[in-house]
Amino acid sequence: MKAETVQEQLTSISFVYALAHQHPSLPAAAIELSPWTGFDTTTTRVIISLHSERPEPFADFEAWREALGLTPDDVTYRTLRPGLETLRTATVRGGIEVELIAYRKPVNAVTDSRQHDASAAAA
Template sequence: MKTTLADQQAALDVAASLARTHGHLPAAHIRTTAIFRDQVDISLHDSLADFEAWREGLGIDPTAVDHALYADGQMYLQARTAFLGLTVEITGYGKLALGGSVCAPVASSP
């Protein structure tokens, strides 16, 4: 059977609910897919501080954050939580400040 937009309704409802209940959080790239209909992906590309705002806003424990640090100081942070019965995955991309740590995200330079 072919997947339809209606099959993504639950994820779209979660995205709309996040906008209503967490509208104070930084703007993000929000994606649903026909492949993972029970998940909403949120990507933050402007700063790691934006990721931290979302992490705190969704009540995700800091110890649940996965991360990778690259040789050039670029890194990503990623975490998952349940929201209205679906998985919400947040991913943040940015540059770690010299002498910084994974627990201290900083804004990227424009």
């Protein structure tokens, strides 16, 4: 099923708006309102994506996970390809599909990159 108008997405828009007001200190994220619905819902999907190269990039994911009231058991970890890891969880809140996903370079890849940058700057 697909939403045909923005009117059909208002529930999802309101959900994001309310979440931002309830948790104003959440880290900034890419938030997508997908017009495509899943099999179990009648409204649109909200996809919250986090991308970071900080030393603790999954900390932003944890803040969002807690705000959504999801347990660590709801989270899946995957290595998409060498050099890219993800955490993902999904839920349905008030008939809205909510997907939370975080991407990061493996910690050793970030460290190696910073060491390379420092070496290049010193040369």
